[in-house]
Amino acid sequence: MHAVQAAPASAGLPHVRMRGVGKVYQTGTTDLVALTNIQLDVQDGEFLSLLGPSGCGKSTVLRCVAGLESTTTGDVSVGGQPVDGPPSGLGVVFQRDVLLDWRTVLQNVMLPAEFEPAERQVALRSKALYLLQMVGLGAYCDRYPWELSGGMRQRASICRALLTDPQLLLMDEPFGALDEFTRDQLNLDLLRIWAETRKTVLFITHSIAEAILLSTRVAVMAPNPGRIAEIVEIDLPRPRTLAMRDTPEFASYSAHIRSVFERLGTGAR
Numbered sequence: 299m300h301a302v303q304a305a306p307a308s309a310g311l312p313h314v315r316m317r318g319v320g321k322v323y324q325t326g327t328t329d330l331v332a333l334t335n336i337q338l339d340v341q342d343g344e345f346l347s348l349l350g351p352s353g354c355g356k357s358t359v360l361r362c363v364a365g366l367e368s369t370t371t372g373d374v375s376v377g378g379q380p381v382d383g384p385p386s387g388l389g390v391v392f393q394r395d396v397l398l399d400w401r402t403v404l405q406n407v408m409l410p411a412e413f414e415p416a417e418r419q420v421a422l423r424s425k426a427l428y429l430l431q432m433v434g435l436g437a438y439c440d441r442y443p444w445e446l447s448g449g450m451r452q453r454a455s456i457c458r459a460l461l462t463d464p465q466l467l468l469m470d471e472p473f474g475a476l477d478e479f480t481r482d483q484l485n486l487d488l489l490r491i492w493a494e495t496r497k498t499v500l501f502i503t504h505s506i507a508e509a510i511l512l513s514t515r516v517a518v519m520a521p522n523p524g525r526i527a528e529i530v531e532i533d534l535p536r537p538r539t540l541a542m543r544d545t546p547e548f549a550s551y552s553a554h555i556r557s558v559f560e561r562l563g564t565g566a567r
């Protein structure tokens with residue numbers, strides 16, 4: 299996970315903009331075209347999910363936005379600035395938490411504050427305690443990651459990504475390894491955090507239901523080569539609840555997205 303000082307998105311421009319982005323990986327003697335002609339805008343304060351089967355290039359998109367991967371063609375900008383390394387104002391949560399087992403939960407959340415001046419560290423410590431409280435980990439500040447469940451570890455990871463109040467949150471299938479009950483609970487936590495903070499979120503998932511439940515828009519991706527097949531606006535009321543998954547409106551979004559995958563000859567949960 300990486301989190302640095304927040305920078306406001308540039309007025310009038312989408313927070314994240316991708317234009318004609320292609321990515322070719324050199325694998326031995328052959329080239330693998332991972333992405334082709336990605337055009338994507340994520341508006342300031344939007345929750346956009348990238349949904350698609352394994353290998354369609356979701357993580358590559360996210361890594362290009364995070365400045366962890368260079369593009370082969372096209373341009374990526376964050377907050378109006380071209381991306382040529384990790385942009386400022388960015389928090390990232392990965393599928394596997396990257397908590398350090400020899401540090402307590404609070405010390406892990408405080409990692410991004412390590413090189414801050416002492417005065418700011420004091421303020422960030424209060425922020426860390428607040429965040430841990432907000433996700434139900436208030437009583438676990440002095441415990442070690444190995445004493446926590448997978449869901450609790452991922453909650454701590456989210457707190458760490460939010461510590462410096464990044465404007466943009468990139469989440470690479472953060473709940474993919476969790477059981478269904480924990481995943482439901484973390485989806486609710488994330489909906490609440492997003493409602494309270496209105497971060498711009500770029501979220502990766504294989505799950506159609508998760509994408510619909512969380513997002514303002516879902517970018518449906520197709521593989522070989524990775525591309526965006528369709529962007530679906532999710533116009534369900536907020537606050538969103540788990541019970542909404544049983545409504546005809548939800549079912550209709552789900553059926554539509556499934557039909558896109560069927561047309562593409564691919565599948566998702």
Ligand SMILES: Nc1ncnc2c1ncn2[C@@H]1O[C@H](COP(=O)(O)OP(=O)(O)OP(=O)(O)O)[C@@H](O)[C@H]1O
Pocket residue numbers: 323324325330332350351352353354355356357358359524
């Ligand atoms: N560093 C790399 N070198 C070579 N090929 C890579 C590299 N990273 C990704 N790829 C290939 O690029 C394609 C897209 O990978 P990517 O991880 O972006 O897909 P994904 O949709 O995120 O998959 P998953 O859902 O399984 O995580 C895949 O075919 C993958 O094998």
